[in-house]
Amino acid sequence: MGCGIGMIKYLLFIFNFIFAICGLAILTLGVIVHLRVSEITDHIDTNLLFPSITLIVIGSIIFIISFFGCCGAIRESHCMTITFASFLLFILIVQVAVAVYVFVVVKNSDDKIDISENYEKIFKNYGTDKESTRVIDIVQSSLHCCGVYSSKDFILHNLRIPPSCCGLAENQTCSSNDVYEIGCVPELRQAISNAGTVLGSLAIAIAGVELIGIIFALCLANSIRNAERRNQRNIY
Numbered sequence: 001m002g003c004g005i006g007m008i009k010y011l012l013f014i015f016n017f018i019f020a021i022c023g024l025a026i027l028t029l030g031v032i033v034h035l036r037v038s039e040i041t042d043h044i045d046t047n048l049l050f051p052s053i054t055l056i057v058i059g060s061i062i063f064i065i066s067f068f069g070c071c072g073a074i075r076e077s078h079c080m081t082i083t084f085a086s087f088l089l090f091i092l093i094v095q096v097a098v099a100v101y102v103f104v105v106v107k108n109s110d111d112k113i114d115i116s117e118n119y120e121k122i123f124k125n126y127g128t129d130k131e132s133t134r135v136i137d138i139v140q141s142s143l144h145c146c147g148v149y150s151s152k153d154f155i156l157h158n159l160r161i162p163p164s165c166c167g168l169a170e171n172q173t174c175s176s177n178d179v180y181e182i183g184c185v186p187e188l189r190q191a192i193s194n195a196g197t198v199l200g201s202l203a204i205a206i207a208g209v210e211l212i213g214i215i216f217a218l219c220l221a222n223s224i225r226n227a228e229r230r231n232q233r234n235i236y
Contacts, residue, residue, distance in 0.1 A: 012220055015213045016069040019062065022206045027059025029202060054098050055199060058091055065091065069217065078224040085217035092210045095203040102200035115192075116148065116185045123148050127159055137164040139184050143191060149183035 030053070068084035071077065125132035140146055146165035147153030154161050166174040 009220055012069060012213070012216045015209075015216055016066045018209060019069070019213060020066045022209055023059045023062025023066070025059075026055050026062065026202065026206060029199070030055035030059055054094070055203065058095060058098075061087075062091070069213070078221050081217050081221040081224065085214050085221065088210050088214050088217065092207050092214070095207045095210070099200040099203040099207070102196045102203070115188055119185055119188070120148055123153065124157070126154075126157070126162075136184075137162065139188065140164040140180070141167060143184060143187040144180050145182050145184035145187040146180040147183050148185055150181065151179045153183070 065084060065087040068080050068087065071080050122132045122135055126136050127133060140162070141164045144167065146161065151161055151165055154165075161174050161176075161179055163170055163172045163174050165180055166172075166178040167180075168174060168178075
């Protein structure tokens with residue numbers, strides 16, 4: 001093979017290394033988002049778990065795809081290189097679909113994400129149900145919010161404003177001057193929107209890297225096939 005194709009061969013090596021890092025990034029981000037929101041989404045109906053689980057699956061199988069790419073380049077195998085390109089194309093299509101889902105269903109539907117009803121049901125059990133209390137405290141501490149729409153929701157339900165509304169430990173007293181002003185429903189919607197932006201943007205960015213890998217792999221596979229045909233003609 002010529003110098004240009006030899007360069008593509010080594011570029012494919014470099015790409016697979018970058019691809020493996022991207023896979024690890026997808027897997028890590030998917031796990032982080034899934035762990036951060038799972039405790040909340042188990043009680044509140046949102047669409048955020050689908051993209052996070054999908055990205056975890058994609059990140060996991062990326063290492064298998066990288067194996068085909070490395071072996072195909074090392075052995076100059078037309079079959080393995082085409083397999084690598086095919087798998088990569090499949091993953092690219094899935095990632096684009098996930099990104100579209102995130103931007104259309106999650107990111108651009110802030111007003112349609114109706115979490116207020118579910119959150120109000122959980123809030124009504126604050127102080128009486130241990131699990132509901134834990135979820136509300138997690139949300140308030142993490143998002144720096146208080147109540148459903150404001151801290152007045154605790155007063156309306158004859159409840160004492162908890163330390164989680166002030167970022168304090170459980171046994172500390174929450175001062176009225178330190179209470180978070182904004183309610184948790186708007187903050188939850190914003191958090192879901194932001195997470196959707198990160199997930200969708202990462203999927204699109206890595207899809208661009210994968211497209212470059214597909215081009216390199218197809219160029220290398222075509223060169224390998226042409227070299228095999230030339231060798232066969234020389235034999236005969």
